[in-house]
Amino acid sequence: MMAVAAPISPTKPTTTKPIIITQFPLNPKPLILQQCRTIKDLNQIHAHLIKTRFLNHPSVAENFLESAAVIIRHQPIDYAVSVFKNLNEPNSSAYNVMIRGLTLNNCYHEAIVLFKKMLEDLVQPDEFTFSCVLKACARLRCLDEGKQIHGLSVKMGFGCCGFVVNSLINMYGSCGEVRVARQVFDEMSERDVFTWNALFSGYTKSGYWKEAVELFRYMLEVDAKFDEVTLVSVLTACGRVGDLEMGEWIKEYVDANGGKRNVTLVTALVDMYAKCGRVDMARSLFDQMPRRDVVAWSAMISGYNQASRCKEALSLFHDMQKANVEPNEVTMVSVLSSCAELGALATGKWVHFYVKKKKLPLTVTLGTALLVFYAKCGSTENLIEVFEHMPRKNVLSWSVLIQGLASNGQGNKALKYFDLMLSNRIKPNVITFIGVLCACSHAGLVDKGRALFVSMSRDFNIEPRIEHYGCMVDILGRAGLLEDAYEFIQNMPIKPNAVIWRTLLASCKVHKNVTIGERSIKQITNLEPLHSGDYLLLASIYSSVGRLEDAIRVRSEMKQKGIKKTPGCSSIEVNGVIHEFFSEDNAHPESKKIYEETEKMMKKIKSAGYVPNISDARLEAEEYDKETSVFHHSEKLAIAFGLIKTSVGTPIRISKNLRVCTDCHNATKMISKVYHREIIVRDRIRFHHFKNGSCSCNDYW
Template sequence: MGKSNTTTMSKQALRVFDTHHHHSTTILTTLNLPTLSLPQTRQAHAQILRTGLFLHTHFTTKLLSLYANHLQFSQANTIIKSIQHPDVFSFSTLIHAYSKLNQFTQAVLVFSQLVSHNLFPDTRVIPSVIKSCTGLNSLRCGKQVHGFCVTSGLCKDQFVQSSLVHLYVKCSRMNYAHKVFDEMSQPDVVSCSALVSGYARDGCVDEAKMVFGRMVELGVEPNLVTWNGMVAGFNQSGCYLEAVMVFRDMVLSGFEPDGTSVSSVLPAVGELEDVRVGVQVHGYACKRGIGSDKCVVSALIDMYGKCSCAMEMERVFDEMPQREVGACNALVSGFARNGLTDDALNAFNRLRDQEMELNVVSWTSIIACCSQHGKDIEALDLFRQMQVSGVKPNAVTIPCLLPACGNIAALMHGKAAHGFVLRTGISDSVYVGSALIDMYANCGRIHLARVCFDRMHVRNIVCWNAIMGGYAMHGKANEVIEVFHLMEKNDQKPDFITFTSLLSACSHSGFTEQGEQFFNKMSKDYGVKPRIEHYACLVTLLGRAGKLNEAFSTIENMPFEPDACVWGALLSSCRVHNNINLAEVAANKLFQLEPNNPGNYVLLSNIYANKGLWKEVDRVRDMMKSMGMKKNPGCSWIEIKNKVHMLLAGDASHPQMVKILEKMDNLTMEMKKLGCLPVTSFVLHDVEDQEKEHILCGHSEKLAVVLGLLNTPQRSTLQVIKNLRICGDCHDFMKFVSRFEQREIFVRDTNRFHHFKDGLCSCGDYW
């Protein structure tokens, strides 16, 4: 009986073993299927749990790998935490998966768990960990892993050493990278290429060439990646000539450049503006059959644009077998770079008509083009169209748009853009913040500019200069000086732009002595060498204060040849103080430096006219006529109900012009009743006083203000931008209107901001 029971139990145990073995074999076969779906993985997981195979690390590790491949990392992490005795392979599987899918932070965390379990990683997993540190650009983390490798002896492995070289190159620690490289018993082409590329990218020409030369000594043959790394690296570091020379040596050495080589060298050719070399590279690309490669085409268009070859640029684009958005962006940018705004707009609209899928770069490029070249209204309209088309602006688009808002005082458009910034969470960008400061300052809302500045968590020199420039434009010298001292307390070193704002503010406010002190302290106390623009500010500072002889002496004693800005500053001051002798000296210099600038002729003509020297006025105007020049017409902009209106001096085309002139007559009559007569001396024509009064009524800033009075609620603020300096009669008119109509009026001319309120102007009549 005992023998029979024993036999029966043995048979049962054998059946259980066979069943267990059968299940494990079946599940293992399932887990090893090459294309196991996520539902199938979950079914296998359930079978493992039911059969008790979960205690077998081999099965759980395979599950880990499958879940990781399906990006089910939470499930994978749950499994590894539930394993009682995980082995190195369990963690390695997850680290490899995270690293492969660029989940670098998670890969490093799993490696930390591996070490905390007192497990010893092998040389197969360490490169994945170092790759993750490289992907995170984390030098600190990488050095810790390197230290672990040194203490464990793993750093002698060639793959580990190669990974460390890449890490230190990526983190721009070339001395560390080179030290690891020197410790390699058998450097390979991958490590050599990484080191060469790193030195080239850092602009270390001699070091890059030295490592490249050593490759032959070490028996390592440079490959296409090595050459391309040098070309691209030198281009990125600004060593443009070196990039071109390496490309030439590459061809002479028998290597055949590919699309990457050509598209890396062409930007360097463009920066050198050497179209002759560009044509040669273009010809080589066509000969090699890579001329139609999309990256090469974009690079060719960009190169021809930088070389000011618009026709060639357009020809390359037209010959494309298939239009690509990168080439479209390069074409628009190329036209913009050469100031061909209409061509850029036409190309952009043509691409839209062809239903080309333009991206945020395309829209940003054309908006920037319009904003930078005086087509501000078009820039605003494009921004609206961009959003209608479903393309979302980014942190680059907004700083390109905001100058257009500021240029024409489109405050409501600017505020709308600010709202977009807040909604999308890009307000932390220092470039967006600086652009907002500029926009509000240019729209006359300097207090809002300061609010934006104060709310910035991080500020760079651009932000400090933006708020100082805004205050300077508004003639608030005390505030500029206050911000300057605040800047010093925050350990922000001033630059040349900072001192331009300081000197400009002092000149607007008549702070002559303080301005001279800042000029003298620039190089002495702050190490900023005065530039030509600082001398222009100093000449303005002295000239506005009536110290014209001192201003002229400053020009004569400058350490370099004065430019048009400096002589223009003196001529403008001569206009204020009616100094004909110095005006003629300055004007003659300007005629030589800027023979085609009508503004200089007009300014001298105005000085003569103000003195009643009509023969001299006619002589200057005849000079302009013989050279085919015309006076730039006065032009003003005003935003009413989200629409920007442009008014030209003497232009009667505006649909409300009859009402504007009627309102103007009423205001002029009220002025006369109070004893405020038109200042006809600002009409620089030899005509009767009645005609002079009529001419004064046609000044564009007056027309804009009256249009605003007719179309905005009582007591609301008016904002006007003018393309020329405001004349004294218009200045008096604004002061009267601000009191009579009980309005605040902001007028920005080419010189500064004027804030009219209760019959007074913020400039104190000093401008």
């Protein structure tokens, strides 16, 4: 188990000598703005200003408010507010300082309210006022107020003032009105780098990545000046649209102009390369960084995760802990995603423990990442627990919960949460309905599934997508209504894809229907070349009805065409370490023990009634070697390793990259009974919870 990273000790505040006022100066501005550094200093000066009645002098009041509201930041803004309220007829400068101070202290609503009071008191705002209050509107995304202030600024003659227009562009961009922001930008006769950056910020905040890259190209064409802030925005956009060419140009520019000293800029390069699929280049840059903050670590971990190099993501997370860098929410989400893909329950649980210990806010993003993690690890108890403790949930959170319960064989419970979702007035979306229809399939609720499919468009104005049609085929096929499923596909308003027909083919395997199975194979062939899974499903259908010659013919055809079965890989996490196994593989350092345990395990379940299904042996295996071949499938090796390494009675959790074969499914049922173990297997299709000789999928997968 990973050691918890030690918290970083806070930096001790520097001590400053208190100012000693022997004689109050006639011009107190230098004293207030340059020497006043603590609250004690502020109180002392405040007392002198009251005593000498200097506080009502406009310039002195402005300086004092600036010190209280802006310069001395580590104190409540309330002090400055109380001073301001006691001023006699404060002028525009005093209002400006207070609006700026409130904005800097994240009191955006109060800043806008104070601006309204300023107008009510007939105090004339200037360009500085408009710039500050527009920033407050941007932070609160108050579009209506922002539009009114825009109109007022134009009316009062500040519509062409540079930093007012920059603030307008920032406000419109932050409020999602990117086209209006661009219109304001285009109408400007002169633009500085802050103007360009304001528009870049609007594009990136609203996800207009392509437009951001095109804007930078235009910037280069007109030979406009840019800075490192510009480059960070553009690199972020390059990563999102996969524009490696522009990213490489920026990299060359950074190298030529000494930009590698900027941690934020190099981190943006790391992120860009990772998102463009050049993960090794990203890692090379990351390793060269002399100083790496949490953002840099998070960018690299996220890059590995997005490239499906999850083991490397977790390894880097271990290195991050050793470096005593505190992870943030972004780090946690990436780590949880990697844990989910690998089925690394122990590591993910440590992350959950860390979140609780550090009292990190369980935001919608972090909470949903935990839901996905527990759902993909087959831990439905933890899945529900996290959901119930989330203070806020959005439609994705509900959808993940419903889908997670459905894929873990708890269809009826998933449907109960769907009803609860509707009663909470959360409108379902396309993802929700995929989970709901999967729940109906797993629970065998054909009529309910049909009703919900109709309800999508009728009650929620959601047009079914190909995934929803696939769910309906699965519902009908699972119930044995293969003719209905075939007819449903024939009448689909959108063209069925190969996945739809493969879903029907899988149903034909379960229900031993050769006729519709052959029709399905024909349709798949018309759409795309058959892959190994299609051949194996058809061969299995033939075998199930005794047509062994046809089964052999299909497997021989597969061999003749050089179509190889994707190697099965099963993984298991033990003590925070992921162990991977391939069929008949000897790469693991404890292979000898594992194979000995496997032989012992197979003999034990054979004596309890297990009969090997040699049709699942590898194609090239000789007849006498077929039984040994199926005994050494990757999930059996992983289970044997789990029996060696885990305590008696504890669950064993396996992840597999392919669909579980019939033999391994039958064997795992028997292992769960003989060894009194719950075994959770996540394969490419769904979860299988094996317990007391039965499986949650009811032998349908």
